[in-house]
Amino acid sequence: MVRPKARVGGRSARVVTRVLETTLEVLGREGFAGLRIEDVASCAGVNKTTIYRRWPTRAELVVAALTTLATLAAPPSAVESGELEPDLLALFMSATTLRASPAGRGVVSALIAEGGDPEVDRVCAELREMHRQPARVLLEHARARGELPRRADIGLLLDVLTGAVYGRLRECPEPLDRDWVRRVIRLVLSGVGAPSRPRGSSGS
Amino acid sequence: MVRPKARVGGRSARVVTRVLETTLEVLGREGFAGLRIEDVASCAGVNKTTIYRRWPTRAELVVAALTTLATLAAPPSAVESGELEPDLLALFMSATTLRASPAGRGVVSALIAEGGDPEVDRVCAELREMHRQPARVLLEHARARGELPRRADIGLLLDVLTGAVYGRLRECPEPLDRDWVRRVIRLVLSGVGAPSRPRGSSGS
DNA sequence: TGGTAAACGCAACTTACCGTTGCGTTAGTA
DNA sequence: TACTAACGCAACGGTAAGTTGCGTTTACCA
Numbered sequence: 001m002v003r004p005k006a007r008v009g010g011r012s013a014r015v016v017t018r019v020l021e022t023t024l025e026v027l028g029r030e031g032f033a034g035l036r037i038e039d040v041a042s043c044a045g046v047n048k049t050t051i052y053r054r055w056p057t058r059a060e061l062v063v064a065a066l067t068t069l070a071t072l073a074a075p076p077s078a079v080e081s082g083e084l085e086p087d088l089l090a091l092f093m094s095a096t097t098l099r100a101s102p103a104g105r106g107v108v109s110a111l112i113a114e115g116g117d118p119e120v121d122r123v124c125a126e127l128r129e130m131h132r133q134p135a136r137v138l139l140e141h142a143r144a145r146g147e148l149p150r151r152a153d154i155g156l157l158l159d160v161l162t163g164a165v166y167g168r169l170r171e172c173p174e175p176l177d178r179d180w181v182r183r184v185i186r187l188v189l190s191g192v193g194a195p196s197r198p199r200g201s202s203g204s
Numbered sequence: 205m206v207r208p209k210a211r212v213g214g215r216s217a218r219v220v221t222r223v224l225e226t227t228l229e230v231l232g233r234e235g236f237a238g239l240r241i242e243d244v245a246s247c248a249g250v251n252k253t254t255i256y257r258r259w260p261t262r263a264e265l266v267v268a269a270l271t272t273l274a275t276l277a278a279p280p281s282a283v284e285s286g287e288l289e290p291d292l293l294a295l296f297m298s299a300t301t302l303r304a305s306p307a308g309r310g311v312v313s314a315l316i317a318e319g320g321d322p323e324v325d326r327v328c329a330e331l332r333e334m335h336r337q338p339a340r341v342l343l344e345h346a347r348a349r350g351e352l353p354r355r356a357d358i359g360l361l362l363d364v365l366t367g368a369v370y371g372r373l374r375e376c377p378e379p380l381d382r383d384w385v386r387r388v389i390r391l392v393l394s395g396v397g398a399p400s401r402p403r404g405s406s407g408s
Numbered sequence: 409t410g411g412t413a414a415a416c417g418c419a420a421c422t423t424a425c426c427g428t429t430g431c432g433t434t435a436g437t438a
Numbered sequence: 439t440a441c442t443a444a445c446g447c448a449a450c451g452g453t454a455a456g457t458t459g460c461g462t463t464t465a466c467c468a
Contacts, residue, residue: 010436012444033237033320036425047446052427054444113318114374116237125375156387160368167367170318171329183360191395214465216415240454251417256456258415 016068018044019051021103023065024072028105032062032113032120059117066110066123073107075131084142088185089178091135092165096175112170128166132158149193160188220272222248223255225307227269228276232309236266236317236324263321270314270327277311277331282338288346292389293382295339296369300379316374332370336362353397364392 022044026035037058041048055061066073076094080087095111098104110124111131139154164184168176226248230239241262245252259265270277280298284291299315302308314328315335343358368388372380 011434012436015445031318031320037427038425048426049428049447050445056427058426114235114316116235128375153387156384156391159372159384160364160388160391163368163371164364165367167371168363171332180360180363183357184364187360187364187395188391189395190397191391191393193394215463216465219416241456242454252455253418253457254416260456262455 015044015046015050016054019046019054019061020065020068023061024069024103024106026106027062027065028102028107028109031109032116035062037061059119062110062117062120063123066107066127069103072101072103073110073127073130075134077134080138080141082145084138084147085182085185085189087138088135088161089182091138092161092181092185093176093178095165095169099175108169112166128162132162135161148189152192157188157192161185219248219250219254220258223250223258223265224269224272227265228273228307228310230310231266231269232306232311232313235313236320239266241265263323266314266321266324267327270311270331273307276305276307277314277334279335279338282342284342284345286349288342288351289386289389289393291342292339292365293386295342296365296385296389297380297382299369299373303379312373316370332366336366339365352393356396361392361396365389368392 019040022040023035026040026043030036030039035058037051038048040061041051051061055064076091076097079090095108099108107127110127113124114121136154136158139148139152139157142148143150143152143154161184165176165181168180223244226244227239230244230247234240234243239262241255242252244265245255255265259268280295280301282291282295299312303312311331314331317328318325340358340362343352343356343361346352347354347356347358365388369380369385372384
């Protein structure tokens with residue numbers, strides 16, 4: 001069996017990068033339902049045949065775009081200041097930061113959208129779990145150092161926090177209101193029995 | 205100007221009812237993206253031309269289905285026992301009850317889905333607000349009788365509660381876990397400073 | 409009870425996008 | 439420089455959207 005010599009550099013790599021990047025852009029503009037292959041092709045300056053040969057179905061294209069461009073799809077590594085509330089706030093606000101770039105909007109729309117296609121849904125669920133992970137770490141560290149009670153249910157906290165934030169992101173396209181996010185975090189942390197910080201002394 | 209005699213009873217009414225009901229069923233099965241007019245037509249035992257003449261676009265059909273069948277789309281009138289936690293629990297669990305009927309699944313999918321069409325999205329937002337209303341009333345009554353502190357932010361409570369529940373409904377199709385919903389409610393109510401009920405004595 | 413026309417069924421049509429195929433051309437690799 | 443993987447291009451068939459014309463059914467009213 002003669003292994004065909006794969007061409008990894010040069011034109012092929014350029015095409016792959018451009019197509020996947022454009023896919024995320026169009027995904028952010030039109031959503032999954034409105035994503036047309038020919039639209040992606042023309043925006044990427046590529047013939048649609050090229051796309052079909054590499055990614056047979058629309059779902060595979062979107063899956064590839066979300067998984068391959070890991071640098072974009074990956075959640076921001078949380079910078080821990082050591083205080084739970086401002087760390088969580090910074091983390092959740094990063095969704096708004098992510099939306100600043102065209103491809104980032106595609107990632108966010110994948111985080112909050114139902115694709116309709118089972119394979120796409122699976123990848124979106126993975127992506128959501130990836131984005132939950134930094135928050136989970138923050139909560140676990142906070143519990144380890146006593147900022148959260150030892151019996152705190154971190155899974156439940158994550159469900160409520162991410163549910164509220166993603167729900168808000170889904171319902172209106174405007175950037176997150178920093179103060180609203182802060183109040184959500186305070187409400188939930190206070191519910192689990194975390195010591196509340198004074199109302200005024202929050203870093204902007 | 206001769207007013208055309210409208211035909212409200214008989215065949216026309218039967219057709220309208222059957223089509224709109226079928227639309228919700230198909231919406232629950234396939235989602236908005238996968239809803240095909242010809243599919244609705246055949247399932248309703250009606251020619252597709254009939255649908256197009258009455259509802260020119262797919263969006264208008266879905267909007268009509270969601271708004272006209274108000275008895276299905278309407279949220280369950282909350283039966284107040286006088287205690288906040290079990291009332292909220294019963295209210296949120298009704299989403300699962302709603303899903304028992306084929307058309308109810310269409311309503312639920314409209315509550316949690318992004319349509320892609322702006323008009324459909326607007327109606328879905330209205331529908332969500334309709335379903336938030338009973339919970340809002342429960343919370344306001346609870347605050348009025350002192351079960352919640354006077355300074356409790358009811359809008360915020362609703363954002364967090366519905367965000368968590370709808371997020372859960374969206375991510376997996378299984379019925380809501382009653383105990384999980386109860387823990388969400390307790391977490392949030394405890395956060396706002398509501399007196400917590402004993403852990404065991406909840407009317408399952 | 410019969411006449412009128414609103415509403416429906418049916419078939420044929422255009423349009424749009426999907427996804428495929430064959431073939432010529434470009435450009436990475438040896 | 440020779441080879442060929444990968445791309446561009448054009449044309450194709452398939453499916454569903456949405457439209458139109460016309461004949462048929464049937465609700466409404468005199």
